[in-house]
Amino acid sequence: MLFLYSETLKSFRRYQVNKTSESVLRSGHPWILNGNLSSAISAFQDGDWMKLVSGQNEILGTGIYSSNGPIGIRIIQTEGDFSLDRLKQTIKNTFQLRKALREETNAYRLVHGENDRLPGVTVDRYGKTWVVQTYSRSLRKFSRLVVRILYSQAKEEGESLPEKILWISPQRIGSEEAIPVRFSRGKRETPYDEEIFLETVKWKTTLPGQKGGFFLDVRNLRSYLLEKRELAKDKECLHLFCHTGLTSACLEEAGARSIFSVDGAKEALEEFASRISSSEIHPSFEEKNRIQTFGKHSLVRADLFRDWNFLEDRKFSLIVLDPPNLTPNQNSIPAGKKAYRSLISKALSHLEPGGDLILLSCSGRIRESEFEKIGRETLVHRGWKYRELERLVPEQDHPTRKEFPEGKYFKVHIYKGVSPVGAPTKI
Structure with a gap:
């Protein structure tokens, strides 16, 4: 089957890029925006595979054209013609990067799109299921190729083969028509539950769910809470935007006295409650x-x-604030920053002096330095100080690339010993 794909992929269409797009290619960034494409692009159709050449006819790389959305070409390889062997090596590298995770969890991201040099495709493992998401219909042939290679290499790389491979459309597919949920391996009625674990915590997630099943990128915080149990032990904790509750479950495992969890999504809370309720109703x-x-x-x-x-007037010793993406587009950045400041201010009004405040952001358009600035300035404006700030780094299944800053979207900042100015600082 891979031979048939390799024969198909030989038919790349030549496209000469302009100087702006050439500089993008040479920088290593994985996108060429539609605004940087010449009028010659009108000869191409959505999903065409492209050989990208300079004005001097130098082959700069290969990509896939998308006629929808701001991203015109996603770069699949640079420096020369497309190579199936190079693609196989790229996918092999993803397995190697995640090798250490297999001992502590069976829920992690196998393919992280552009950050793994496999643009527009994510593959998440939840127990015995792989969940595949393709972020543009132009990439559907490419995503099928990636998953076929991923499956063929898995056993050799020490990755257990999935019983089911589930394909879903991401929520942010834009104006494109969403593909129906389907299985390419195994089959059962959806939604269904998969059993997963994170260290000592056993949980269930319903598939398909938001972001595939749940938010895998928050595992760095969940693992931190399980490792640094003193952060939650014997404390009253508040978890804002709790989604389906795995982080709250980790707070309980870490020894929290109580956990107050809040979310706006009815379905997420009902799933959460079904995991912790002893009632059959x-x-x-x-x-x-x-x-x-x-x-x-x-x-x-x-x-x-x-x-x-x-x-009401309730206070907590530990607050976790994990809002959704507040900057879905460029125009939303000012409003997103304002919303972060408002949420942080409200959280402070319910924090015990000397308590800890954990701020999370999945808003990729707000860089880490800017997010830190928002947190620091809000504390100062509200008359609070802190003893220590710790920043968590993404785990192995969410790698980042310096030439792709947009891919470093997730931030976790832990403000420890937060107190009103003038109050004694706890040691």
């Missing part, structure tokens, strides 16, 4: 601002951008 979260308690956990559905009154 699953709780409903139709009603907003109604607190429901399950052992150490209290869950509430609320719009955190509008109403925090359900918390």
Whole structure:
């Protein structure tokens, strides 16, 4: 089957790039934006494979054309003609990078798109299922090739073969028509549960779910909480934007006295409650601002951008603030920064003096230095100080590339010993 693909991929169409696009290619960035394409692009169709050449007819690389969205060409290889052997080596490298994770979890990202030099394609492992997402229909042939090679190499690289391979459309596919959920290996009714573990925590995730199953990129924080248990031990914790609850479960495993978890999504909270409730009747979260308690956990559905009154005057020793992407496009950046400041300010009003505040951001258009500036300035403006700031780095399954700063989207900043100015600092 790979032979048939290699024969198909020989038919690259030649496209001469302009000086701007040439500099992009030589920099190593994986995208050429539509605004940098010449009028000759009108001869190409969505999904065409392209041999990219300079004005001097030098082969600069290969890419795939997309007629939809701001990204006109995604670069699949640089420096010369396309090589299937190079693609196989690229995929082999992804296995090697994630090798250490297999001992501590069975839920991680096998392919991380542009950051793994496999643009527009992600493959996540959740237990015995691989979940594949393709971020443009122009990449569907490429994604099939990637997954075929991934599957053929898995056993040799020590990766257990999946029982099921599930293909879904990412939520941010833009104006393109979403492909229906389908299986290329195994089959069962959806949605269904997969059992996963993270160190000592056992959990279930429903597939397909948001971001495939749940947010794998938050594992650096979850692992940190399980390793540095003193951060949560015997504390009352508040988890804002908790999604389906795995981070809250890690807080419980770390020894938290109580965990108050809040989210705006009814379905996410109902999935969370089904994991921790002993009742056969699953709780409903139709009603907003109604607190429901399950052992150490209290869950509430609320719009955190509008109403925090359900918390009344309650204080917490540890607060985790993990909002969704607040800057989905360039125009939303000012409003996104304002929203972060507002959320941080509200969180401070419920933090015990001397407590710890964990701020997360998945807004790629706000760089890490800017996110840190937002956190520091908000604390100063509100009259608070902190003893220490710790920044977590992404784990092995979410690599980053210096030539692709957009790919370093996820930030975790831990402010320890946060107190009002003038109050004694705890050691």
